[in-house]
Amino acid sequence: xxxxxxESPRIKERxxxxxxxAFSFLTQMPIVPGHLLICPIRAVASCEQLTPEEWQAILDLxxxxxxxxxxxxxxxxxxxxxxxxxxxxxxxxxxxxHVVPRKKGDTGILEYEPRSFLYxxxxxxxSPIEELREIAEEIRKNI
Numbered sequence: 001x002x003x004x005x006x007e008s009p010r011i012k013e014r015x016x017x018x019x020x021x022a023f024s025f026l027t028q029m030p031i032v033p034g035h036l037l038i039c040p041i042r043a044v045a046s047c048e049q050l051t052p053e054e055w056q057a058i059l060d061l062x063x064x065x066x067x068x069x070x071x072x073x074x075x076x077x078x079x080x081x082x083x084x085x086x087x088x089x090x091x092x093x094x095x096x097x098h099v100v101p102r103k104k105g106d107t108g109i110l111e112y113e114p115r116s117f118l119y120x121x122x123x124x125x126x127s128p129i130e131e132l133r134e135i136a137e138e139i140r141k142n143i
Contacts, residue, residue, distance in 0.1 A: 002043075002092075002093065002094075003043035003092065003093065003094035004025075004037070004039050004043070004092065004094045004096065006018070006023050006041055011023075011025050014026040014028070016036055016065055016068070017061055017064055017065055017068075018041075018061075019057050019060060019061060020041075020057065021040060021041055021042070021053060021054050021057035021058075022038055022039060022040050022041060022054065022057040022058045022060075022061050023038070023039060023041060023061070024036050024037065024038045024039075024061050024065050024099070025037060025039075027098070031079075031100050032073075032100060032101060032102070032106045032107055033073060033101075034069045034072060034073045034075070034100075034101040035098065035099070035100045035101070036065060036069075036098075036099050037096040037097065037098060037099070038058050038061050038062055038065070038096065038097040038099060039058075039094055039095060039096045039097075040054045040057070040058065040095060042054065043093075043094045044094070044095050045090075045093040045094065045095065046084050046085070046095060047082065047084060047095055049095070050095065058097060062080070062097065062099060065099060066078060066099065066101075069099070069101040070101075073101050073103070074103055075101035075102060075103055076102060076103040076104065077101075077102045077103070078099060078100060078101055078102060079098070079099075079100040079102060080097060080098065080099060080100075081097075081098045081100075082095065082096060082097050082098065
C-alpha cells in the first residue's frame with residue numbers, strides 16, 4: 001500500500017471524521033481502543049510537505065476527535081506521534097498523526113519512558129552541559 005486512500009473500502013469502514021483537507025480513521029493495529037490516525041487527503045510523505053492549510057485541517061480534526069475520544073473512552077490524556085522517514089519507522093509514505101487516547105490502567109504502554117524505546121536502548125545519564133552546548137552550536141550554525 002503506497003498511501004492511505006480515503007475512498008478505499010479498508011479505510012471507509014474505519015473512517016471517523018473528515019474535513020476538506022484531512023481525514024481520521026482507526027488504525028488496524030491499535031495500542032488501545034480508539035487509537036486513530038489523522039492524514040491529509042493529499043498524499044505527502046512528510047510533515048514538511050504539508051501546506052499551512054493542511055496543517056490547520058489536521059489540527060482541527062485532532063481537537064474534534066480528542067473531544068470524541070474523551071466522551072467515548074473516558075480518555076484522560078493523549079499520546080501524539082508521527083514517524084518521518086523509513087529509518088524512523090515510517091512504513092507508509094503518507095504523513096499520518098497517531099492519536100492514542102490514554103487513561104489510568106489502560107492496556108497500552110503503562111510506563112512512558114521515551115528513552116527506553118525512542119532515544120537509546122537502556123538508560124543513559126544526563127548529557128554534560130558542555131556536550132549540549134557543542135551540539136546546540138552545531139545546529140545553530142546550520143540554521
